[in-house]
Amino acid sequence: MTEQMPDDVLRVENIAKRFGPVTALRDVNLHLRKGEVLGLLGDNGAGKSTLIKILSGFQKQDSGEMFVHGQPYAPRSVDAARASGIETVYQDLALIDELSVYHNLFLRREKVHRPLPFLANREMKRQAREALDEIGINIPRIDVAVARLSGGQRQAIAVARTANSDADILLLDEPLAAMGAKEGSMILDLVARLKQEGRVSIIMILHNYVHVLQACDRVSMIQDGAIALDKPTAETSVEELTEIVVNEYRRARQQNAAQH
Amino acid sequence: MLSLREGSIIVVTLLVAVYFSLNTSSFLTSANFKTLLPYFAPFAIMASGVVFVMILGEIDLSIGATYLFAPFLFYKLAHAGLPLVPAVIVALIACMAVGLVNGFFTAVVGISSFVATLGMLFALEGFTLIISHGEPVETPGAQVTTSTHNVVHVINGVHVTLPTTVNHISTFARIFGAGVYSELIWALLVVAILQTVLTFTRWGLYTVAVGSNKLGAAEAGVRVRLVMMRNFVLCASTAGLVGILEAVRASSVQPDPAGANEILFEAIAAAVIGGTLMTGGSGTVVGALIGALFLGILHDGLILQGVNANYLLFYLGLAIILAMTVNVYVQRVRRGAGHD
Ligand SMILES: Nc1ncnc2c1ncn2[C@@H]1O[C@H](COP(=O)(O)OP(=O)(O)O)[C@@H](O)[C@H]1O
Numbered sequence: 239m240t241e242q243m244p245d246d247v248l249r250v251e252n253i254a255k256r257f258g259p260v261t262a263l264r265d266v267n268l269h270l271r272k273g274e275v276l277g278l279l280g281d282n283g284a285g286k287s288t289l290i291k292i293l294s295g296f297q298k299q300d301s302g303e304m305f306v307h308g309q310p311y312a313p314r315s316v317d318a319a320r321a322s323g324i325e326t327v328y329q330d331l332a333l334i335d336e337l338s339v340y341h342n343l344f345l346r347r348e349k350v351h352r353p354l355p356f357l358a359n360r361e362m363k364r365q366a367r368e369a370l371d372e373i374g375i376n377i378p379r380i381d382v383a384v385a386r387l388s389g390g391q392r393q394a395i396a397v398a399r400t401a402n403s404d405a406d407i408l409l410l411d412e413p414l415a416a417m418g419a420k421e422g423s424m425i426l427d428l429v430a431r432l433k434q435e436g437r438v439s440i441i442m443i444l445h446n447y448v449h450v451l452q453a454c455d456r457v458s459m460i461q462d463g464a465i466a467l468d469k470p471t472a473e474t475s476v477e478e479l480t481e482i483v484v485n486e487y488r489r490a491r492q493q494n495a496a497q498h
Numbered sequence: 499m500l501s502l503r504e505g506s507i508i509v510v511t512l513l514v515a516v517y518f519s520l521n522t523s524s525f526l527t528s529a530n531f532k533t534l535l536p537y538f539a540p541f542a543i544m545a546s547g548v549v550f551v552m553i554l555g556e557i558d559l560s561i562g563a564t565y566l567f568a569p570f571l572f573y574k575l576a577h578a579g580l581p582l583v584p585a586v587i588v589a590l591i592a593c594m595a596v597g598l599v600n601g602f603f604t605a606v607v608g609i610s611s612f613v614a615t616l617g618m619l620f621a622l623e624g625f626t627l628i629i630s631h632g633e634p635v636e637t638p639g640a641q642v643t644t645s646t647h648n649v650v651h652v653i654n655g656v657h658v659t660l661p662t663t664v665n666h667i668s669t670f671a672r673i674f675g676a677g678v679y680s681e682l683i684w685a686l687l688v689v690a691i692l693q694t695v696l697t698f699t700r701w702g703l704y705t706v707a708v709g710s711n712k713l714g715a716a717e718a719g720v721r722v723r724l725v726m727m728r729n730f731v732l733c734a735s736t737a738g739l740v741g742i743l744e745a746v747r748a749s750s751v752q753p754d755p756a757g758a759n760e761i762l763f764e765a766i767a768a769a770v771i772g773g774t775l776m777t778g779g780s781g782t783v784v785g786a787l788i789g790a791l792f793l794g795i796l797h798d799g800l801i802l803q804g805v806n807a808n809y810l811l812f813y814l815g816l817a818i819i820l821a822m823t824v825n826v827y828v829q830r831v832r833r834g835a836g837h838d
């Protein structure tokens with residue numbers, strides 16, 4: 239059981255989730271402190287994205303409870319999660335290829351005129367331009383469809399979408415996956431900047447342990463459907479993280495061999 | 499606002515119009531313009547609704563059935579004592595319910611829209627045959643009455659009083675399809691409103707979002723089911739509206755499923771010719787209007803050229819394929835020239 243901390247913005251208790259025969263999450267306990275960047279690690283298929291989708295209101299857990307700012311949190315939709323101050327970058331980015339960069343940036347948070355709710359496109363373009371310039375990502379035209387952009391640019395837009403909101407909990411599912419070194423460090427810089435401002439708390443899924451140690455305050459590792467490690471990054475190293483994963487791999491292989 | 503796709507179909511439509519102007523003496527006359535209207539205005543309205551469903555990547559095969567069902571329900575309601583305009587409104591609400599059922603089975607139950615609306619096509623046409631007993635009916639409020647007045651004429655400076663017959667069409671009928679420009683005005687109104695909705699509102703934005711990336715839209719919080727059902731409702735109501743307009747224009751209506759299904763295909767053809775993708779994510783209402791205009795001009799022009807009725811469909815089919823080929827070519831040329 240996670241110890242109760244007064245400055246936990248998010249707490250997850252005994253979350254389980256199955257997909258038919260597959261147990262994605264068995265018993266996950268997790269907490270996120272105010273202003274913290276938590277690195278979430280785990281093998282492919284460990285259930286990281288599933289946990290993110292449960293937190294984002296997109297999927298519902300089979301059992302277990304969640305708390306935001308100490309209040310029970312059971313979002314019935316992505317909109318409801320957003321209303322609780324949670325924004326998400328999904329692993330698949332959730333970008334709409336046929337829509338422009340700025341419409342993607344404001345998807346579901348569109349600015350509209352009053353009283354007739356026509357899209358305030360000019361206003362959205364202006365703000366989108368500002369938000370992207372602030373990140374420093376190079377996207378020359380924001381009125382082109384995102385289908386035309388590179389993988390890194392698309393990912394930057396997905397990240398900018400959350401950073402540009404007024405959410406105070408950001409969930410970033412592999413935000414660096416499609417990025418080159420330069421774009422990747424821009425995003426990590428952005429995360430560092432957000433952290434410095436102290437307004438948001440972030441759960442970030444990463445695969446590169448160097449990035450994890452550089453960008454996160456704490457790491458949690460999911461193994462076998464539960465959190466197997468939870469440590470401040472200051473107290474761990476690339477070697478330790480690697481060892482845990484390799485040991486787990488060996489253990490799983492031996493178990494497999496024993497079964498056959 | 500106009501995309502590449504409908505830009506090129508405008509060119510193709512103009513080419514066809516020029517061809518018929520040069521090859522027939524009567525194409526460019528105001529009388530022919532009036533003849534042309536019923537060949538395209540109803541399809542423009544229906545195709546506008548179809549566009550909203552097709553951008554989702556879905557299809558509505560039941561619009562012909564809805565088109566047929568609406569005037570018969572309108573007839574029943576009017577005969578049950580409902581005034582004309584309320585009867586139209588209630589009939590259209592029933593069409594919306596048909597759309598809601600289509601949307602429910604597609605978006606909530608998860609049947610493919612092709613199958614769900616195919617089922618609806620048969621069921622609703624069957625239902626229309628049942629309630630109409632397979633008999634044609636006279637459209638309420640659309641009957642032409644004649645009266646005889648004595649009118650004073652001046653002939654060679656002499657005042658002569660002669661009895662003259664005058665045809666009366668009710669204001670209701672004039673508005674709902676029987677007026678010469680009634681359907682054209684409806685078409686322009688519907689196209690203007692729906693194109694505005696598509697381009698300038700969240701409704702349109704979410705329609706494109708769902709059609710382009712359903713999972714992504716849902717992850718971003720778009721209420722995919724609501725968006726889908728809403729568009730099926732819209733599509734069914736445009737079909738019902740056209741059904742009533744056409745019944746009023748003709749002043750009677752036949753329970754003819756075959757004819758209704760032909761209307762279905764022309765409406766879908768208008769949308770596709772106008773640049774709406776069968777695969778979803780992209781399309782415009784203005785394009786559907788132009789697609790309908792193209793089909794109308796082709797139909798009308800071929801008749802003016804004296805094409806034998808047996809050859810008409812054959813030529814129409816060839817012309818559609820030819821036009822879409824030219825369309826693709828024009829797009830390529832424009833893309834090559836531009837910085838697209
Ligand atoms: N919608 C789904 N339906 C069925 N199985 C799923 C679904 N989503 C995830 N899974 C399964 O759950 C497990 C965890 O997946 P995921 O959370 O995506 O892992 P990770 O993000 O850690 O790579 C995998 O075995 C995956 O196949």
Ligand SMILES: [Mg+2]
Nearest residue numbers: 286287288329
């Ligand atoms: Mg994942």
